Amino acid sequence: MSAANARLRNLDTPPRDAEQTQLHPELNRAHVRFINLGKTYDGTVQALHGIDVAIQRGEVFGIIGRSGAGKSSLIRTINRLEQPSSGRVLIDQVDIGDFDEDRLVALRRRIGMIFQHFNLMSAKTVWQNVELPLKVAGIPKPQREQKVRELLELVGLQDKHKAYPAQLSGGQKQRVGIARSLVHDPEILLCDEATSALDPETTQSILALLREINRRLGLTIVLITHEMAVIRDICDRxxxxxxxxxxEQGPVWQVFGSPQHTVSQTLLAPLQHALPQELQSRLQPTQVSADAAVVLRLQFTGSATDEPDLAALFGALGGRVRLLQGGVERIQGHALGQLLLAVNGSAHSAEELRNRAANWAQQAQVLGYVV
Structure with a gap:
């Protein structure tokens, strides 16, 4: 769409949107924006309701939820594979809701998409699978060859150009899918559960490739998943x-460090260290003997960017301090994690120990006592 047409379209923006953009100027810079978006199937099944989100240019944006939460319905409104029942989708401040077929074709060439199950043609080679969208678009052969060669090198499959999908591993198939999604030099890349069918090691390699593509090409990546580990490893928000x-929504470090909703907490549970069963069976609510140790749980939610000073912490607690379980990791420059400590022989009461620990952690809790 021309700049003039875009300006004309923006004149039709309702006053409510104008107020929002004045209060939140970052909305004017949003690459993709959902405004009060809703989607209903068969007139009764409401898949999406009241979605308001602004995705900034060049960020990796994650959408997570359990099965049936509406993730796929939402991401597919960006390239109009799904037509919203209400609300609007704006790309570069242009409402795509009334695009005709020609404008939709042009839009979809600006938006690449990677699928969970690769969607490769089994009777075509790696080269032919990547080249096909270019042939359909009528791109001359010399340009096709140059583009396919560049993309296969980018995804590390230049030596597999004659192979067929059946001869590839799952990770290699997904790399072909990624190369194919980039043939039209898109500005936005949609990832629909792109790593769900892969083993953990291959998942890491695909996420590393997506991070490299985001860095080198400056693409806006919108990713849906049900795995919090994927969100942690690649997403900005x-x-x-x-x-x-x-x-719930926010920067990844914030949602990971202090999840507010029970759904977020449930999705994060597999990544967090639960109290070991062996320790839980020995834990007592009161001090049953003089040599019983106070068990403290310290949580680091990311509001402090420095890692905890364990030497200073242990010195402040006094007595003998043992690390039972836990660890601290860095997400987007913020320190997040949990430590379980056992303290005995200290001159301080359990409550005093908790108060002292709270000087180093965002949350400190006395769990009980163990011998």
């Missing part, structure tokens, strides 16, 4: 969906 509504 995240929204959590439940029953078609946003229940």
């Amino acid at each position: 995240v929204v959590v969906l439940e029953h078609g509504k946003i229940v």
